[in-house]
Amino acid sequence: MNIFFKSINRFLGYILLSILFIVSSIVAATPDSLSPLLSLVRKNYNPETSLSTKFSLTIYWSVREKEEQKQGRIILAPGDRFRVTVSGETFVSNGETFWHCSAGANQVTIKQLATVDRAMLPSQIFARYIAAYSFRELERKKGMVLLAWKCDSGSTPYSAIRMEAKATSGRISRCVMTDRNNNTFTYVFTGTTFGKKYARETFDFTIPKDTRIVDLRN
Numbered sequence: 001m002n003i004f005f006k007s008i009n010r011f012l013g014y015i016l017l018s019i020l021f022i023v024s025s026i027v028a029a030t031p032d033s034l035s036p037l038l039s040l041v042r043k044n045y046n047p048e049t050s051l052s053t054k055f056s057l058t059i060y061w062s063v064r065e066k067e068e069q070k071q072g073r074i075i076l077a078p079g080d081r082f083r084v085t086v087s088g089e090t091f092v093s094n095g096e097t098f099w100h101c102s103a104g105a106n107q108v109t110i111k112q113l114a115t116v117d118r119a120m121l122p123s124q125i126f127a128r129y130i131a132a133y134s135f136r137e138l139e140r141k142k143g144m145v146l147l148a149w150k151c152d153s154g155s156t157p158y159s160a161i162r163m164e165a166k167a168t169s170g171r172i173s174r175c176v177m178t179d180r181n182n183n184t185f186t187y188v189f190t191g192t193t194f195g196k197k198y199a200r201e202t203f204d205f206t207i208p209k210d211t212r213i214v215d216l217r218n
Contacts, residue, residue, distance in 0.1 A: 035137070037137075037145055037165065037167060037170060038135065040169075040170030041165060041170045041172070043170070044169075044170045044171065044194050045172075045194075047076075047078070048078050049078075049194050049195055050075075050076060050077040050078065050194065050195055050196055050197070050198065051074070051075070051076040051077075051192070051193075051194055052073070052074070052075045052076075052191070052192065052193045052196060053073070053074055053189050053190070053191065053192040053193075054071075054072070054073045054189070054190045054191045054192075055071070055072055055073070055074070055187050055188065055189050055190070056069070056070070056071045056187070056188045056190075057069065057070045057071070057072075057185065057186070057187050058185075058186045059183065059184070059185055059186075060183060060184045060186075061183055062181060062182040062183050062184075063181070070086055070087050071086070071087075072084065072085050072086030072087065073085050073086075075198065075202060077198055077202075077203065079095040080093055080095045080113060081093055081094055081095050081202075081203040082203070083202055083203060088102065088103040088104050089101070089102055089103070090103075090205070092203060092204070092205040093113050093203060094200075094203040094204050095113065095203070096112070096113055096114075097110065097111075097112065097113060097217075098110070098111045098112070098113045098116050099205035099207075101205065101207075101208075101211070105212075106210075106211055106212055107211065107212040107213075107214060108205070108207050108208075108211050108212070108213050108214070109214045109216065110213065110214070110215045110216060110217060111216045111217060112216075112217050112218070115216075135147040135148065135149045135161075135163070136148050136149070140167060143166060143167050143168065144164050144165070144166060144167065144173070145164065145165050145166075145167050146162065146163075146164055147162070147163045147164075147165065148160070148161070148162050148163075149161045149162075149163075154180065157179055157180065158177050158178060158179050158180070159178050159179065159180055160177070160178045161175065161176070161177050161178075162175070162176045163175040163176075171189070171192050172189055172192070173188070173189055173190075174186070174187065174188050174189070175187045175189075
């Protein structure tokens with residue numbers, strides 16, 4: 001497995017996939033079953049709407065009884081464009097070319113986006129979850145709504161999700177996800193914006209000087 005797929009599994013796997021699993025779990029419900037709040041969340045996190053958010057992530061590994069913390073930022077735009085930074089890793093796509101920069105390895109890997117597993121792309125993960133997930137509203141307090149979802153069947157990577165969203169804006173501010181091994185992933189989102197227009201350069205990548213380049217394009 002090359003460095004791209006190792007990193008995509010390690011970072012995008014439990015960060016991007018988890019974040020977008022939260023949203024796709026909500027928006028998968030049928031239109032008739034959506035409450036006004038969930039309808040607003042679905043509108044906000046539509047894959048055709050640009051999105052920018054900062055996040056902090058605390059992971060609790062139950063077997064090791066150890067915590068791990070990470071911080072990062074995600075920018076998404078229509079057309080498979082994105083820029084993701086987390087823990088010294090940067091993932092960028094302009095819709096045609098994909099760059100992965102590892103500061104620790106001092107290496108940039110370049111691929112044609114068409115050769116990347118599209119199921120792992122931020123813009124495509126929304127469409128992967130077609131089953132309906134039913135969130136229950138537990139309480140409303142100080143403008144925040146606490147939502148909960150639980151699955152006992154083992155058909156999803158997570159057994160439970162608890163999420164806080166702002167009642168007026170439909171922005172997700174906090175989410176706690178528990179996987180099948182009882183590991184917990186606690187996300188706190190800040191500075192989330194929707195619908196912003198980004199300069200073309202946002203989704204291009206300038207390779208730092210003296211960085212090793214692995215160009216896998218034909």
